[in-house]
Amino acid sequence: MQALIVIDVQNDFCPEGALAVPQGDEIVQDINALMADFDAVILTQDWHPAGHSSFASAHKAKAPYDVITMPYGPQVLWPDHCIQGSMGAKFHMELQVDRADLIIRKGFNPEIDSYSAFFENDHQTPTGLEGYLRTRGIDKLTMVGLALDFCVNFSAVDAARLGFDVTVREDLCRAIDLEGSLAAARAGMQEAGAKLTTD
């Protein structure tokens, strides 16, 4: 059984959004078209409370893209984004949300960011997605979405480490690319055993 995992295709990660990923909206139609090829379609939704600890605005004298040390390790600070219930947190209006079997929200714990669809950034607190996939007998995952070097990367690495067969469709992702983050992410995904393809 195979699932398509669509990561964070939300307004705030698209042009004009609070944390816009260049060309983030270009992938939406091709993701929609791909949905029919899978046994299951799962969407993730970045879903932060106001004042979330990953926001630069929650820290004194910090600016977006500064890096701080949290109890669970280094954390990039972001502009306020994907606040629960906001327009920015909604999926891109053309994404075929109705096709989704499951929408998994993440980043709702005020103290811990959650890039991955599987674990919060402490790499320990589960989102529940692993159990969902295993109980449905899903063992092959294809990942698409935003951003390739953050949430897609963390999701793909965790999935590969958990033993899923993982393919990342790079042509259906877009990256933020902060200080070499894209090259590091590509190397890390391959190292973990995820396959990177462009078709």
Ligand code: VGL
């Ligand atoms: C993401 C930064 C902060 C992502 C989410 O979806 O890649 N990046 N929150």
Ligand code: ZN
């Ligand atoms: Zn976020």
